[in-house]
Amino acid sequence: MHAPGQRLLNKVAIISGGAGGCGEAASRLFAAEGARVVIVDRNAGAAMELARQIKAEGGEAIGVGADVSRADQVRSAVAAGEAAFGGADVLFNHAGTLIVKPFLDVEEDEWDWLMAVNVKSMYLMTRAVLPQMLAKGKGSIICTSSISAEYATPGEVAYNATKGACQMFARAIAVEFRDRGIRCNAVAPGFIRTAHGIREMKELQAMGVDASEAAIAAQQGRLCEPEEVARAALFLASDEASFVSGAHLFVDNCFSSV
Numbered sequence: 001m002h003a004p005g006q007r008l009l010n011k012v013a014i015i016s017g018g019a020g021g022c023g024e025a026a027s028r029l030f031a032a033e034g035a036r037v038v039i040v041d042r043n044a045g046a047a048m049e050l051a052r053q054i055k056a057e058g059g060e061a062i063g064v065g066a067d068v069s070r071a072d073q074v075r076s077a078v079a080a081g082e083a084a085f086g087g088a089d090v091l092f093n094h095a096g097t098l099i100v101k102p103f104l105d106v107e108e109d110e111w112d113w114l115m116a117v118n119v120k121s122m123y124l125m126t127r128a129v130l131p132q133m134l135a136k137g138k139g140s141i142i143c144t145s146s147i148s149a150e151y152a153t154p155g156e157v158a159y160n161a162t163k164g165a166c167q168m169f170a171r172a173i174a175v176e177f178r179d180r181g182i183r184c185n186a187v188a189p190g191f192i193r194t195a196h197g198i199r200e201m202k203e204l205q206a207m208g209v210d211a212s213e214a215a216i217a218a219q220q221g222r223l224c225e226p227e228e229v230a231r232a233a234l235f236l237a238s239d240e241a242s243f244v245s246g247a248h249l250f251v252d253n254c255f256s257s258v
Contacts, residue, residue: 017095
């Protein structure tokens with residue numbers, strides 16, 4: 001096993017939604033652990049700036065702008081990563097967002113949009129990257145799920161449904177490709193201190209749901225920090241998790257156990 005600081009040495013890691021929140025934390029951490037990181041984000045400027053910062057700190061990274069719910073843009077982003085660093089060893093399907101509103105107020109186009117960003121993106125990214133991993137005979141895929149995959153919240157029917165799909169997508173990929181050297185797992189955070197997480201809390205409270213920081217502290221002790229999610233993803237990405245596949249790893253400080 002590699003020592004700390006080298007757990008992804010000589011590996012190529014692609015991170016979707018890699019320029020902000022937990023994705024940014026993972027981009028920085030994976031690079032610090034020796035990976036050549038392909039940061040894919042809808043915000044191309046943020047992705048390129050983060051790559052610049054990582055390189056300034058001695059890491060290797062490129063930033064690529066892409067809407068990962070669009071097949072053509074996914075293919076272009078993955079091709080750019082392969083051209084820069086070679087075939088991928090790690091794929092972190094992190095890109096995602098949420099809708100908070102009463103179920104009967106969710107419009108069809110909103111439902112379709114959330115499914116595209118949170119679910120279709122995993123299909124497109126995984127389909128694009130898997131051939132590179134299969135050519136190497138190994139690879140690790142991590143998908144960002146949520147406690148919402150198993151614990152429903154009022155006002156989040158659409159979001160909860162996408163994360164349930166994420167959990168089973170990871171497990172099914174793991175089963176289908178186990179004997180070809182591919183591992184696939186889901187990381188399932190609780191409430192996180194990111195712009196996404198704070199917005200979720202505010203919008204839930206506006207609906208009358210008790211999602212204050214104090215209420216969340218009662219459920220999971222405190223808000224999760226993005227670096228804590230990144231470290232869980234790092235474990236799943238690394239060879240330290242060589243016999244971990246098809247798992248749903250909660251990063252929630254017992255929210256799912258209380």
